[in-house]
Amino acid sequence: MASSGRDRGRIRNAILIAGPTASGKSALAMQLAEKHDGVIVNADSMQVYSVLRILTARPSDAETAGVPHRLYGHVHPGDVYSTGVWLRDVNDLVEDGVFEGHRPIFVGGTGLYFTALTMGLSEMPDVPSDIRERWRWRLNEQGSARLHDILLRLDSAAAIGLRASDGQRIVRALEVLEASGKSILFWQKQRSEPLVDFTTADAVVVEPDRQWVIDRIEARFDAMMTQGAVEEVQSLLALRLRPEVPAMKAIGVPEITAALSGNITFEEAKVLAKAATRQYSKRQSTWFRNQFGPEWRRIRPG
Known part of the structure; x- marks a missing residue:
């Protein structure tokens, strides 16, 4: 209803x-x-x-x-x-x-x-796992812009409202369309x-205040690094999860993962994670x- x-x-x-x-x-x-x-x-x-x-x-x-x-x-x-x-x-x-x-x-x-x-x-309709996995695979392989072009052809009304860089929402629109035969816009009206x-x-x-929250972000991430954030990421990596799952994209996880791999230093990881947190806070x-x-x-x- x-x-x-x-x-x-x-x-x-x-x-x-x-x-x-x-x-x-x-x-x-x-x-x-x-x-x-x-x-x-x-x-x-x-x-x-x-x-x-x-x-x-x-x-x-x-x-x-x-x-x-x-x-x-x-x-x-x-x-x-x-x-x-x-x-x-x-x-x-x-x-x-x-x-x-x-x-x-x-x-x-x-x-x-x-x-x-x-x-x-x-x-929203249930989406079979094979449909969901296929579109996510295509997102990784072909990129969001290519999938946006496909959505424009199949469901132009839904595509117009999405940025070509918004891969997750583009994939969601495509998988809902394939699973149900109806536009995601139809389902969004069924509230x-x-x-x-x-x-x-x-x-x-x-x-x-913007500067107040920036100072808290800086201090909080420094504290996270001393309280076990690195060990937390190691535990997460041990689960061998798919890289596209949301938990693997949590702020701090990609940065600390790169440091553990030796691609950047831990100090660089801290700088990058703080910057990502500031951007997220602003959004x-x-x-x-x-x-x-x-x-x-x-x-x-x-």
């Missing part, structure tokens, strides 16, 4: 905290959870993966022992975890009564998770009901600024 707005949802009185990486949103979630007897639910697409606790800045064991945390580190890094799967996992929390007597606090930097939570999710009742929610976007801030309307309060750290 299609949603007509943000006026329905099974989860009431939720606190939604969105923001770029290193903005202090997790600390805010902890403060509010302690104040409101809350349950913190992860809304970050990288913090779902096991193994990568340090590099994805997942909450520490001490933090999770003091306040209930859900949907952190529960996915094998070899799996591809989608927004739809995350939304089903949230629904399972509702079904299991996790929020009964506790205030739900969703915190993270993945904008699509919040959009799905508050506005519903487009119902489910939202889980969160937005009329009762307190939704905030953390908007830190997140831009997304939240453009996609979240005035119903989201903007706050500064502190």
Whole structure:
């Protein structure tokens, strides 16, 4: 059933905290959870993966022992975890009564998770693994521009809305078209009901000063390197995962992998990873600024 707005949802009185990486949103979630007897639910697409606790800045064991945390580190890094799967996992929390007597606090930097939570999710068809693997192989072999040309020929309306460099979304459009015989634009219009009742929610976007967050990014990655980030990447590499899975592209993993291979020094890896984190933070801030309307309060750290 299609949603007509943000006026329905099974989860009431939720606190939604969105923001770029290193903005202090997790600390805010902890403060509010302690104040409101809350349950913190992860809304970050990288913090779902096991193994990568340090590099994805997942909450520490001490933090999770003091306040209930859900949907952190529960996915094998070899799996591809989608927004739809995350939304089903949230629904399972509702079904299991996790929020009964506790205030739900969703915190993270993945904008699509919040959009799905508050506005519903487009119902997508199941894509057989052979179709998915074939298109991903073609992406690696032929590049995104070539696949964009193919999509232009097969589904021009979907292709026009995508950059030729956006390989993941191009592949998604192609595999959905082949699996269902219908454009991904058709499926995107089939939106489910939202889980969160937005009329009762307190939704905030953390908007830190740019230089403040850059300083935190620099200091945090230095700390990660001393806390076991290298060993974490070694454990990940030992799993011999496909290079295209999202966990292998987490910031810090390609850079540290290159250092372990001797292609660059560890100091160079740190410089590259910090630069990638700064760029990612900027993209997140831009997304939240453009996609979240005035119903989201903007706050500064502190």
